Amino acid sequence: MPFLNDIDKYSSLSIVGLEKNTGKTECLNYVLSRLRDSRKQIALTSIGIDGENRDQVTQTNKPEIELSEGMIFVTSELHYKQRKLISEVIDVSRQSTSLGRLVSAKALTKGKVLLSGPVSNHSIKELIADLKNKGVELCIVDGALSRKSIGSPAVTEAMILATGAALSANITQLVYKTKYVYDLIQLPEIEMKLKTQLSEVDNGIWAIDSEGKFQDTGISSVLLIQKEKDKLFQHGNCFFVSGAVTDQFLDFLKNQKQISEIKLIVRDFTRVFASPETYYAFVKRGGRMQVLNKTNLLAITINPVSPDGYRLNSDELKNALQEKVNVPVYDIKKL
């Protein structure tokens, strides 16, 4: 039973696809099938909309999420009505999403459901905490790595990454892109004391001076960096960026002469929007990056088949990727 023993240690897990059709749902179904015999109470939800019968973008068939009896799932009212199993409502959220309120229910028979879930980081955290109160031992989040979603799968303790031919049909490129995300996920977490303080901040660029004090640089967004470059270094070379880190911003930092002293703290790995080239150049010149929330990557799964039918050599891909990363790599089709 690969990578499942590790799951035991965590109470929340997200499964994240690097691209559509990289086998995220298959990976999820695999994890669920292996957990079927454990006596744990499992709950399942998603960030934003997921679990459509047919892929909304490419119109290819997508495997549905199969629940077994006794599992708890959280989905929107709209998707709850379309469920194909018998289930018992155990809670309804007070807040509403675009698809209605979130319904928590317990499956009384096995069957398929469409999942949708909270959209913001805060509400995902709240939901996970609430489910724990209801006796859930493992909460699995079907997490899209969407640039449009404000909710990040990094709020869960552990993560499985799904990648595959849909991301790139060239093995070298695919490994390069996947390794980049892997490197970002492995960014070190900041110390606890700083973490509690920074969790409160929700906008702008903040500097941490030599005495460890927070100073507002007065720059409200990374996007405005071009106009306010002069203000950035007034309090030193350590920054916390609450929102996205753009390519332009990282490029600007990379070109500074004191680059080796620059330390950048980001919320989590999903907030780095820079190209791999810029990021690696930044690191190579001595720049450092840390994250507020780190998640433990348990494994990477690969799907050698792309939605347009292209098929990569599974073993070649697996070995190439395994060489670069320090977590187990599995072919989702062979599990």
Place this chain on the structure above:
Amino acid sequence: MFRKIVAHTSGLQFLMEDLDLRSPMGRRCLLDSKMMCCKNEIATELNLVDQLVQILDLNSDLIFKIQNKLMHCRDIRGSVNNLLGNLVLDDVELFEIKVFALLAQEIVELQKEEKQSFLEIQDLSELIRLLDPQNTKIPSFYIYDNYSEELAEARKELKLAKSKNGDSDFEIEALFSKSQAIEAKVREDLCSKISLHGAGLANALQQLAHLDLLIAKAVQAKKWNFSKATVSEGNTIYRGLFNPMIKNELANQNKDYQAIDIELESSVCVITGANMAGKTVVLKTLALCQYLFQFGFFVPAASAQISIVDQVMISVGDEQSELNGLSSFASEMLNVSRMVKDSKSHKNVLVLIDELARTTNPVEGLAIVNAVADIFYEGKIRSVITTHYSGLKSKFRKLRVKGLDKDLGANVITHKNINSYMDYSLVEDLEGEVPHEALRIASLLGIDKEIIDRAQNQLASKNKL
């Protein structure tokens, strides 16, 4: 309606936010409540609050338990309306109704246990029996197998087919649709049965909302030392009146609030006094108390007898008027004119005007004050006008803020400690001469000395003439 009044009554918003409402419907109940003008209605509401204040003293644990239950209540108005409209409800709606009914019943039981009953809440046990056929009292819901043997049978078949992996998806699909069809029929039956309890449910929802509000009112009254006012047929009398918002602010600065006594007849009353003597606060507090009383709250005073009015009208001159293209004088005059007109059409009003005609010259200003006061005097309109003008007609009743009368000793007054030396109490004033303390107050505020000196020279040369 409370919703409208709270937006433009100073201090009411503060108290509303301070209310410890636990459920969304409690808040709705407050916002939708109407200003009560009937003596019995007000007395009944105040008696209920009083009853809860007493229970808070004797058995706060019970209140705590009830509040805890109320916290979990959702506003299920939508589902109840659907039920009353004879619609078929979905699982989520039925779940909400069941959870609500369970909570309501628990609150009824709590009251019974402690032999305390404040509000009659409909007994929902029959409804609960329908929605909880397995009698587990667990807040969850689905169309249970117990509802129909046919359904149970169909589900058993489906389950069996699913566990045998050999069966095709098509077959399972067919079985699933079959059980769905039976479920729909069962649901229809169930909904028509529980719709008989729709009215009871609506009643319970209303009563719980009211209970939440009553508890919040009682908690607030205790916290702030508010007291239960009685309905007065004649004068409105406050003893130890205070403004909770300002008292709170002063307490934060470690300062005391001086409560005042005031009595209002069914006629005009003019209040004079130095600047910074709290005249505006008196007016705002009077408006606040009148509303609190008629919305069934206790009032911020040691004791109060309040005469019911149909409407409260207040002009404190902080309305924004530039946008309408009106000067501050014009907008005040239009406002006052409307008040005079309204007060003529129905007499039972409370009119409160702060520094009438202060933005024009004192000669005409005084004439306006006299004119408006005269109309209220003759019309026997319960009204209060504050002013700095001397020369008011002697027939009007006048009250004066005592002001800086306290013994100062060797202390120096500044704008920071003026609060401790100002005597805010109101005294009947027979002379009608207003205090001339503007320059003194201004200098305490630390304004440019040149202004004070020049103004004093001006006054001195005038006196010589």
